[in-house]
Amino acid sequence: MSQANPSVNISLNQLVPTGEKFSLCELSTGQVGLIVEVNEPDQEQADRLKALGLCVGRRIELLKAGNPMILRVLGSRIGLAHRLAKRITVDACHQAQCCE
Amino acid sequence: MPGTATPPENHSDVSLQVLQPVRRENVVALVGNPNAGKTTLFNRLTGLRAKTGNFPGITIEKTEGSMDLMDGHRVNIVDLPGLYSIAGATDEERISRDVILGQTPGMAKPAAVVVVLDATNLERNLFLISQVIELKVPTIAVLNMIDLSRRDGLKIDADKLASELGCPVVPVSARTGEGIEQLKQVLHLSIHQKETDRAVPHLLHDTCAGCSCPYKGRYDWAEKVTEACLESSRVAVGRKTDRIDRILTHPVAGIFGFFAIMVGVFYLIFSLASVPMDMVDAGFGWAQEFVGSYIPEGHLNSLIVDGVIGGIGGVIIFLPQICILFFCLSLLEDTGYLSRAVFVMDRLMRHVGLPGKAFIPMLSAHACAIPGLMATRGIEDKRDRLVTILTLPLLTCSARLPVYAMVTALLFGDEPAKASLLFTGAYSLGIIAVLVCAFIFKKTILPGQTKPLVLELPSYKIPSLRTALLITYDRAMIFVKKAGTIILLISIALWVLATFPTVEPPADVVQMRQQIDQLQTAGQTEEADALEYKANVRESEHALENSYAGMAGKLIEPIVKPLGFNWQIGVGVVTSFAAREVIVSTIAVVYGVGEDVAEENPDAFIDRLREARKPDGELLFSTATCFSLLVFYVLAMQCLPTQAVTRRETGSWKWAMFQLGYMTVLAYSASFVTYQVVSLITA
Ligand SMILES: Nc1nc2c(ncn2[C@@H]2O[C@H](COP(=O)(O)OP(=O)(O)OP(=O)(O)O)[C@@H](O)[C@H]2O)c(=O)[nH]1
Ligand SMILES: [Mg+2]
Numbered sequence: 001m002s003q004a005n006p007s008v009n010i011s012l013n014q015l016v017p018t019g020e021k022f023s024l025c026e027l028s029t030g031q032v033g034l035i036v037e038v039n040e041p042d043q044e045q046a047d048r049l050k051a052l053g054l055c056v057g058r059r060i061e062l063l064k065a066g067n068p069m070i071l072r073v074l075g076s077r078i079g080l081a082h083r084l085a086k087r088i089t090v091d092a093c094h095q096a097q098c099c100e
Numbered sequence: 101m102p103g104t105a106t107p108p109e110n111h112s113d114v115s116l117q118v119l120q121p122v123r124r125e126n127v128v129a130l131v132g133n134p135n136a137g138k139t140t141l142f143n144r145l146t147g148l149r150a151k152t153g154n155f156p157g158i159t160i161e162k163t164e165g166s167m168d169l170m171d172g173h174r175v176n177i178v179d180l181p182g183l184y185s186i187a188g189a190t191d192e193e194r195i196s197r198d199v200i201l202g203q204t205p206g207m208a209k210p211a212a213v214v215v216v217l218d219a220t221n222l223e224r225n226l227f228l229i230s231q232v233i234e235l236k237v238p239t240i241a242v243l244n245m246i247d248l249s250r251r252d253g254l255k256i257d258a259d260k261l262a263s264e265l266g267c268p269v270v271p272v273s274a275r276t277g278e279g280i281e282q283l284k285q286v287l288h289l290s291i292h293q294k295e296t297d298r299a300v301p302h303l304l305h306d307t308c309a310g311c312s313c314p315y316k317g318r319y320d321w322a323e324k325v326t327e328a329c330l331e332s333s334r335v336a337v338g339r340k341t342d343r344i345d346r347i348l349t350h351p352v353a354g355i356f357g358f359f360a361i362m363v364g365v366f367y368l369i370f371s372l373a374s375v376p377m378d379m380v381d382a383g384f385g386w387a388q389e390f391v392g393s394y395i396p397e398g399h400l401n402s403l404i405v406d407g408v409i410g411g412i413g414g415v416i417i418f419l420p421q422i423c424i425l426f427f428c429l430s431l432l433e434d435t436g437y438l439s440r441a442v443f444v445m446d447r448l449m450r451h452v453g454l455p456g457k458a459f460i461p462m463l464s465a466h467a468c469a470i471p472g473l474m475a476t477r478g479i480e481d482k483r484d485r486l487v488t489i490l491t492l493p494l495l496t497c498s499a500r501l502p503v504y505a506m507v508t509a510l511l512f513g514d515e516p517a518k519a520s521l522l523f524t525g526a527y528s529l530g531i532i533a534v535l536v537c538a539f540i541f542k543k544t545i546l547p548g549q550t551k552p553l554v555l556e557l558p559s560y561k562i563p564s565l566r567t568a569l570l571i572t573y574d575r576a577m578i579f580v581k582k583a584g585t586i587i588l589l590i591s592i593a594l595w596v597l598a599t600f601p602t603v604e605p606p607a608d609v610v611q612m613r614q615q616i617d618q619l620q621t622a623g624q625t626e627e628a629d630a631l632e633y634k635a636n637v638r639e640s641e642h643a644l645e646n647s648y649a650g651m652a653g654k655l656i657e658p659i660v661k662p663l664g665f666n667w668q669i670g671v672g673v674v675t676s677f678a679a680r681e682v683i684v685s686t687i688a689v690v691y692g693v694g695e696d697v698a699e700e701n702p703d704a705f706i707d708r709l710r711e712a713r714k715p716d717g718e719l720l721f722s723t724a725t726c727f728s729l730l731v732f733y734v735l736a737m738q739c740l741p742t743q744a745v746t747r748r749e750t751g752s753w754k755w756a757m758f759q760l761g762y763m764t765v766l767a768y769s770a771s772f773v774t775y776q777v778v779s780l781i782t783a
Contacts, residue, residue, distance in 0.1 A: 051315075052554065066351065068443060074319070075220075079439070079443045080552075081450075081553040083552040
């Protein structure tokens, strides 16, 4: 329990997904998830999201829940509206696992 | 720190003696993620001053410049807008792709494509460079911001990266100049090769071996390469930024923080600008006297002193405020705060149909609507962009400051607290008008939802003082140029209209002059002087009423009367149609005070206005008229250059005309209501 803060010095890549799938909106601040689906009907918008790293297989860390929310993906910080986050499904990683 | 890293198989045996002479124009294109520092590097290489800032999407159009290599060969450098991907999905991506592939008409195929990578965020940046390399063009990777990555304790193995990418990798800091010489050498080698000899890079590992989603494969590749090239274990970067953001992006604290920052900037403007403003004022007063004393009395003297020097001086006096505003905004922009402001304002703005991204153009519109309109190019959605363009000129630009200052002086000459409240009120009115109009447009002509926000929030950086000073200088020059061209022309034209046709003095003035003569012979010089002053004023009033400007004013009078304006103000409204500042000088001129009186002794000018009466004996600048005038100038279009830019940015006169129409109707009705209501209250 001494390493309570999971976000320090841990590569997101080491985290193991739990198999529980949520919409990105349902994650809470500090949680990490693996993107399993991006279901954005607007093609241009979808391409923009993917080019920013919001694409299947990437891990995201929710830095701040809310609308808009802030998340970290590929080492950069992205502000994202709820309306888009709804379209993204993630496989949440458990905090406990993150700390190994 | 490793120097220039070269992949083993390329470039190693190129020596200067066998290089081919260059004949054709050489082009080097700069590409990279938004905010990677392309423009900073461009400025460093070319010595130019394109706009930079810690906000993704500052550069909106490709910019060209040139640089001389060591042997004097000239190279054209093209700075491109930032891109996350070059797959060709959007228009900007296609434009940049065409430049890279040499398919842009009138531009040669680049001898080298320089991909600027942000060393503090290698993984995301690698995505783009892998796409560029796969286009099979001669590529050079620039690992920018190594000053920052070093500070953060990130160690990147440039040699390893070079072999992974198959192209040279040059670590640089565009801000400090570190590594720029190496970059020039690499460019030199690359450019002096024959086109066919130029090495086309190959990725060491394929990005997408039989994968279904092209993005996924490429990201997996980027992840692996990053892993391989980072010598230090991954350290948490940007935690300080995250901590600051917890406050600045908070739904409540964030908005307070935003207003605190804005109030701080305004406070600086009002508190610091007064001394230099007085100096400018005194300088022009002195110039008027000095020049005036060398030109014989008459039309020419009046034209130069009142029309030219007075007209320009009345506007240049606001230069210090403009400089301070731009200096502060530039520093703020360079810290990275602006994307946080977008983030918190998005919450408020999307309810009325404005995208959060409209915030940045709107912020720059507080200096001038024109750069604001151009910055709307950062808004991708057409509807969102149009709403922003249509409402943006309602915001208080620096050209309105002279009008606000005049009205404030008339109403609350010696009550600074009330005066600053009135100023804030005028600014707020502009902002409220934007929100209301955007909402009405959303409900009527431009239905639809705003595009949801997706925005990168860059890490905070220490702002560059040099950049801020240079931007301030450039903006100041633009302002001075405007004063020296448009405003000068209008001032001269106005002077002509207010001076001709010349008429005989009226009977009462002739009588007064006879009295003056009598007083003088009787030795009562003081009384004579007082009467002389009165006679002069009366004479110029009479002359003005019968001048072209006076005749036009009489025509306008019935239209502006419901707003509490008389014909003199009416003339001001019309002459300031092309540029708002002109209302102030117009009022001074048409009041027969003469610009020189207004300049040498501003109090005299304001006092006279304050005492001016309508024919029925009522005060002309009553409280109601002042408020009405202020409201009118907050809301009215009154700026020809803005109209031209709206036309250019929307592609048709239709929207420019619509904008003029709705703003004029809005200004007229709001000003009418203000006049009637305030008249009732103060009656
Ligand atoms: N410390 C440091 N800051 C840098 C360096 N290069 C650029 N910057 C800063 O990074 C920010 C972005 O720089 P720009 O040159 O505007 O970036 P750009 O790639 O042209 O961005 P867009 O035009 O928006 O795509 C600015 O605040 C620069 O001052 C560097 O080497 N070191
Ligand atoms: Mg740029």
